[in-house]
Amino acid sequence: MKRYIDEKTVSSLARGAMYLGSGGGGDVKLMELMAKRIIKENGPIPLISPFRFPDEEWVIPVAVMGSPTIFSERLPSGNELKKVVETIEKEKNIAASAITGIEIGGMNAISPVIAAALTNLPLLDADGMGRAFPELQMTTYHGFGMKASPAVISNRPDKTYLLSSDENTEIEKQARKLVTDLGGWAAIACYPMQGWQMREAGILQTYTLTIRLGEALSADAMDAHDVMEKMQKVFQKSIYGKPVKLIEGKIVDLQRNIIEGMLKGSLVVEGSGSYIGEYLSVFFHNEYLWIKKNDTTLATVPDLICVLDEETGYPLSVEELENHVKVWVIAIPGPFLLQTTKMLDVVGPMQFGIAENFIPIEERLKLNGNEG
Amino acid sequence: MYRLGIDVGETNTDAVLLNQNSKIVQTVKKPASPDIVSGIRAVLAEIIDRKKTNPKDIAAVMIGTTHCLQALMKKENLASVCVIRIGSGKNAVPPLFEGNDSLRRYVMQNHLEIDGGHEVTGKPLGMIDYLLIDKFFSHLRAKDVEAMVITGTFSPMNPEHENIVASYVRNIVGAEIPITLSHEIGSIGFIERENASVVNALLSKAMNRALNGLQLLFKHFGINCDIYFTQNDGSLMSYEYALRYPIRTLWSGTTNSLLGASFLTGLKNGVVVDVGGSSVRVALLENGFPKEKRRNQVIDGVRVNVPMPDMISIPFHPEQIGSEEFLEKLYQAVQRFQPRYEPLPIIFVGGGGQKLAERFHYPWADVVVPDYYQYANAIGACIAPVSGYIDRMVWMDDFNQREALHSAINEAKHMAISAGADPKTVAVQEAKTMPLAYVPSKALRVRVKVIGTLSLSSKGGM
Numbered sequence: 001m002k003r004y005i006d007e008k009t010v011s012s013l014a015r016g017a018m019y020l021g022s023g024g025g026g027d028v029k030l031m032e033l034m035a036k037r038i039i040k041e042n043g044p045i046p047l048i049s050p051f052r053f054p055d056e057e058w059v060i061p062v063a064v065m066g067s068p069t070i071f072s073e074r075l076p077s078g079n080e081l082k083k084v085v086e087t088i089e090k091e092k093n094i095a096a097s098a099i100t101g102i103e104i105g106g107m108n109a110i111s112p113v114i115a116a117a118l119t120n121l122p123l124l125d126a127d128g129m130g131r132a133f134p135e136l137q138m139t140t141y142h143g144f145g146m147k148a149s150p151a152v153i154s155n156r157p158d159k160t161y162l163l164s165s166d167e168n169t170e171i172e173k174q175a176r177k178l179v180t181d182l183g184g185w186a187a188i189a190c191y192p193m194q195g196w197q198m199r200e201a202g203i204l205q206t207y208t209l210t211i212r213l214g215e216a217l218s219a220d221a222m223d224a225h226d227v228m229e230k231m232q233k234v235f236q237k238s239i240y241g242k243p244v245k246l247i248e249g250k251i252v253d254l255q256r257n258i259i260e261g262m263l264k265g266s267l268v269v270e271g272s273g274s275y276i277g278e279y280l281s282v283f284f285h286n287e288y289l290w291i292k293k294n295d296t297t298l299a300t301v302p303d304l305i306c307v308l309d310e311e312t313g314y315p316l317s318v319e320e321l322e323n324h325v326k327v328w329v330i331a332i333p334g335p336f337l338l339q340t341t342k343m344l345d346v347v348g349p350m351q352f353g354i355a356e357n358f359i360p361i362e363e364r365l366k367l368n369g370n371e372g
Numbered sequence: 373m374y375r376l377g378i379d380v381g382e383t384n385t386d387a388v389l390l391n392q393n394s395k396i397v398q399t400v401k402k403p404a405s406p407d408i409v410s411g412i413r414a415v416l417a418e419i420i421d422r423k424k425t426n427p428k429d430i431a432a433v434m435i436g437t438t439h440c441l442q443a444l445m446k447k448e449n450l451a452s453v454c455v456i457r458i459g460s461g462k463n464a465v466p467p468l469f470e471g472n473d474s475l476r477r478y479v480m481q482n483h484l485e486i487d488g489g490h491e492v493t494g495k496p497l498g499m500i501d502y503l504l505i506d507k508f509f510s511h512l513r514a515k516d517v518e519a520m521v522i523t524g525t526f527s528p529m530n531p532e533h534e535n536i537v538a539s540y541v542r543n544i545v546g547a548e549i550p551i552t553l554s555h556e557i558g559s560i561g562f563i564e565r566e567n568a569s570v571v572n573a574l575l576s577k578a579m580n581r582a583l584n585g586l587q588l589l590f591k592h593f594g595i596n597c598d599i600y601f602t603q604n605d606g607s608l609m610s611y612e613y614a615l616r617y618p619i620r621t622l623w624s625g626t627t628n629s630l631l632g633a634s635f636l637t638g639l640k641n642g643v644v645v646d647v648g649g650s651s652v653r654v655a656l657l658e659n660g661f662p663k664e665k666r667r668n669q670v671i672d673g674v675r676v677n678v679p680m681p682d683m684i685s686i687p688f689h690p691e692q693i694g695s696e697e698f699l700e701k702l703y704q705a706v707q708r709f710q711p712r713y714e715p716l717p718i719i720f721v722g723g724g725g726q727k728l729a730e731r732f733h734y735p736w737a738d739v740v741v742p743d744y745y746q747y748a749n750a751i752g753a754c755i756a757p758v759s760g761y762i763d764r765m766v767w768m769d770d771f772n773q774r775e776a777l778h779s780a781i782n783e784a785k786h787m788a789i790s791a792g793a794d795p796k797t798v799a800v801q802e803a804k805t806m807p808l809a810y811v812p813s814k815a816l817r818v819r820v821k822v823i824g825t826l827s828l829s830s831k832g833g834m
Contacts, residue, residue, distance in 0.1 A: 256806070
């Protein structure tokens with residue numbers, strides 16, 4: 001069955017993608033509006049299965065990197081995303097047959113939709129993170145041996161910057177510096193791959209799942225309880241696992257600082273109801289990474305952590321946290337691909353300065369026994 | 373000395389006179405009029421002419437009105453708005469893209485996008501091309517334009533380009549056309565700020581017509597004191613500000629009912645049900661003030677980034693009072709604001725408050741109907757505080773977070789005092805800083821709110 005992304009699907013995709021941001025990934029709304037405008041003008045975009053994509057044909061992943069807040073002020077035109085794709089094609093002397101995602105969590109679920117619409121290419125149903133991460137090498141593309149180079153960056157339609165290096169971390173370094181120099185955000189295309197590579201290195205069918213999640217959450221008047229119930233239904237039958245509730249309560253302490261360009265800090269949730277007397281700490285670097293109860297670790301990256309507003313079930317980003325807000329803290333088991341040794345070397349707890357081995361949330365719950 | 377609080381609602385215009393000890397000395401209820409002025413004339417005639425109150429004893433007049441909200445909902449007297457954008461992204465999404473057609477048709481399709489605006493650091497992004505502005509207006513039939521909106525990239529960080537373009541445009545369109553500058557309306561987020569500014573501009577015509585002759589009317593009755601309007605956060609603004617920022621009156625009705633309910637019951641926390649002529653509004657009183665909506669603020673389907681109370685509005689006709697279906701809806705709305713474990717008292721106010729409360733069964737908490745419940749909105753206006761509010765971005769090259777916050781607090785205090793607050797009563801209600809994620813930057817969002825009580829001796833006015 002051939003699927004299309006129309007204006008309505010974009011809304012579902014946007015809603016679902018917020019929950020995969022794990023506290024980061026940026027506000028989806030502006031991207032959503034832009035995608036709707038372009039789809040209204042150019043028509044729906046075919047969403048194609050990675051299993052039906054020819055081995056030798058090329059697919060180009062795209063994203064917008066930088067500060068979502070600056071992005072919300074210095075508006076894009078969308079053509080930046082088209083330009084970076086065309087420049088890679090020219091540089092590698094290839095013709096792309098599809099666009100795909102890098103980061104399904106947050107606003108970058110939608111930037112590939114815009115790029116696909118403007119280049120008249122289909123969207124390949126996959127991404128490289130299965131959530132949001134802060135750096136370009138924190139992808140399964142990198143973990144499974146693909147080259148980010150040549151990467152192209154642009155934040156206005158008339159100018160592009162080409163980055164090349166054999167080291168993907170070097171591309172990240174150069175790109176991050178350039179984005180800051182360019183004013184805070186830029187479109188990027190990198191990791192150009194052929195169909196067979198994509199099938200090896202991508203997290204597949206995350207678009208279908210995210211759209212399904214968004215559709216399940218579309219009913220009005222929801223609270224954290226409804227959202228959790230619906231998330232459990234959708235994630236149970238997916239490459240992710242069943243989400244787990246770790247506490248409900250109130251944010252009683254919030255520390256946020258900018259350290260080397262990262263929003264680092266922690267929040268403490270004081271339990272209420274059946275969690276009364278419990279305290280949970282959640283640590284974040286742009287995204288939520290680590291949950292501790294007293295000295296016991298309950299969950300770590302790359303499993304996903306969401307802080308849900310109790311009243312609305314909305315997933316709070318790190319920037320939106322406020323003291324005294326009533327929240328639920330939940331963990332979603334990450335896709336299996338992120339739990340492999342190769343990926344833990346890139347996105348495991350150690351990579352974020354957390355001196356813990358990764359143990360999947362399901363196993364930790366068993367380990368902590370009746371305590372959790 | 374008295375304070376005169378007036379609530380211009382959909383069905384009635386109410387007035388309340390409070391003495392210096394905050395005791396209610398008079399209440400008046402008159403049928404509402406399509407404009408604000410004739411309803412007020414009727415209550416003034418009652419208070420001054422019939423009850424022989426000396427107009428010289430009235431030290432301040434506070435007016436709360438839902439006029440703009442009604443104009444927006446009924447699409448009456450909305451201005452046709454011309455939009456100018458100063459910034460980098462051309463053609464991202466057209467103005468009011470999210471709005472429904474009934475609202476969007478008031479925004480002129482032809483809008484202007486020019487280079488300029490500022491970086492997150494506050495440095496200019498580009499030069500303003502005045503020739504483009506001239507050219508745009510030469511193709512525009514000036515008489516079609518009834519209000520203007522100017523939005524610049526990062527204007528909450530640096531409003532310079534918005535101000536420059538505004539004074540240039542002012543020379544072209546003349547003194548009569550209201551110009552809304554986005555940095556005076558909303559915070560970070562270009563589209564949401566522009567949306568809010570467009571709503572403000574749309575309402576400028578309705579507000580202007582409604583207030584036409586108001587000042588003369590008060591003079592006619594011998595009332596020469598300052599006239600204030602209550603705004604969305606429950607604090608007061610001057611007559612001139614109300615004309616310039618009609619968006620700030622949109623939810624003042626709800627806010628007044630909350631403040632009035634708090635005053636009448638002595639409660640600082642509770643769920644307030646305000647029973648009006650055509651709708652029932654439910655909102656939360658939190659530490660004596662309305663609970664603010666933190667996210668997804670929407671006006672008529674359009675996302676905005678202005679402070680507003682968190683509330684639920686349910687359509688209501690007096691004959692529905694016994695309807696199970698309506699009572700169930702009301703129950704659900706009340707439940708949304710109740711904390712999970714310790715339910716708060718529920719306070720009914722507004723014209724139909726007593727009748728509805730009698731039919732509303734809620735075994736888990738007190739249901740309270742205070743004396744004077746039908747005048748809660750006018751009373752809320754009467755006792756409204758004066759505030760100073762700052763929501764902006766700063767670039768911390770030269771000073772640290774604490775200093776940034778400190779100077780914003782001082783500035784907000786200054787705002788409150790110049791708006792008429794008694795300096796002795798000015799206190800910080802909220803003060804916080806929020807850093808930005810994902811880029812190595814020194815950008816910090818600072819949000820500060822201070823409040824104080826209106827000084828009746830002062831002749832301030834912001």
